[in-house]
Amino acid sequence: MNVTVIGAGLAAAHVVTELRAQGYDGDVVLVGDEPHAPYERPPLSKGLLLGSAEPDSVFVHPRAWYDEHGVDLRVGTPATALDLDRRRVRLGATEVAYDQLVLAPGAAPRRLAMADTSGAPVHYLRTLDDALRLRERLTGHVAIIGAGWIGLEVASAARQAGAEVTVLESAPLPLQRVLGDELATVFADLHRAHGVDLRLGAEVTGIEHDGDRAVVRTAGAEPLVADLLLVAVGVTPNDGLAASAGLATDDGVLVDARLRTDDPRVLAIGDVANHDHPVLGTRIRVEHWDTAIQHGKHAARVLLGSDEPYTRLPYFFTDQYDLGMEYVGHVDRQGYDELVVRGDLAARSASVLWLRGDRVLAGLHLNDWDAIDPLRAVVGGTATDAVRDPSVPLAELM
Known part of the structure; x- marks a missing residue:
């Protein structure tokens, strides 16, 4: 073969x-x-x-x-x-x-035509070469279009490198479609607490250049001038x-x-x-x-001949500033009807379960590194009374 x-x-x-x-x-x-x-x-x-x-x-x-x-x-x-x-x-x-x-x-990164034709210092991040070019430019004022995982992780890195950062997001909250309002708010608060100018509901109407700087125009706001523009829209x-x-x-x-x-x-x-x-x-x-x-x-x-289906649940993680997160499972477009929180979201030390009916759709932890194995054990299973009770330790649900 x-x-x-x-x-x-x-x-x-x-x-x-x-x-x-x-x-x-x-x-x-x-x-x-x-x-x-x-x-x-x-x-x-x-x-x-x-x-x-x-x-x-x-x-x-x-x-x-x-x-x-x-x-x-x-x-x-x-x-x-x-x-x-x-x-x-x-x-x-x-x-x-x-x-x-x-x-x-x-x-491949989704392109933004108005950025590509603007003559401005526009970057995308997908490849090793992209990252090496971007690392050399994380100074001055960095503007980012898109508050998804890539946009927010770059924002975190840029702030830690000492850059001024503005993030433009068309949705009411970052990561809203993936995490829902409660958890999306945690990430919005996190970035604002670290000095990011997070502009939500921002409609980008035009991109130009002024010398070697980018000028980003948004509806109802003054133009934003940046030394570097990252497009991170999926x-x-x-x-x-x-x-x-x-x-x-x-x-x-x-x-x-x-x-x-x-x-x-x-x-x-x-x-x-x-x-x-x-x-x-x-x-x-x-x-x-x-x-x-x-x-x-x-x-x-x-x-090599196996007939077994692939059954592993989706898993991803992120590190932003002092926040580490792991997520397992999947909330589809039907959404969820119940959120169970163990811990303190405001303190960014918690575990979370998304439920719909009697099913556990997904789980996540914030800075709780002992939680991922119990989350894996619970997600995909039945939403019992114990699962719904935040006073029951997550480890006892395994």
Whole structure:
């Protein structure tokens, strides 16, 4: 069996790592369009920007590992076409044959046309090179459009680097769709307490440049002048290669419970995979570190004959200033009807459960590092009276 993996990111790296760990000794080709070997993205908006992590620390393996383990690593080599009938991937002027193919091309930052054409110092953050460029510019006045995870983590790093920071968010609260009003308010208060000018309900109407500075215009407010403008308004899955080949796509590549596409010889994993999750009972596309790792490991086992579905619940974390958070589960568009808080949200030391009916949808902790295992045990289960009672310690629910 010849395995080809497209997209040399974290998910792809864990496919080839797990294949070798499981004893597979066949041919493996790993193809990526970036010039780097696979690396982890969380440090790009955390330690790397803060200066507490150096570039060499982000790589999954040293470059020599791939040669030592017989992995044909081809970086700086974008895949340009996929022929499902012939089982070939075109890489510029050459082709690679496969018996089994794993698509892991990730996602790309959503662009803001008015920023890209403004002539202003505009940055996006997705790649290692993006982060290294941004790290050199976190001085003066930094403006950020978008108060999602990336926008807020960069805001935290910039404030800790001594920059003045303004964050513009169109929603009434940061992270509102993900966390709901109560937890979103915690993050709004956190950033304001650290000196961030957080402007909510801000509609950006225009972006210009004034020399080497950015001028951002918003409805009903004076223009904002900044030394650097970061656009952080989400990502879009890189599903064009799959769609052009005829694979089913809809906000990513559609995969079944076992991460297989509608072509049985092709899997899709990581940010690009729109997964039919057997536990959540819905399709979900997850853009987080843990899912990339676990998708990669599971895909390798499927390639080697496993028929087990992927059942792990989504997990993500963030570090902002003195706040650490871990979240497990998923609250879909139907929302939740009950929030159970153990601890003190205002003091940022708490655990939280989101409930709908008799089901525990998700859980989160703020600076409570013993809570993640009990949260994992509870989420996805039944919302009993004990679960609903904040006086019952979380550990007793396991």
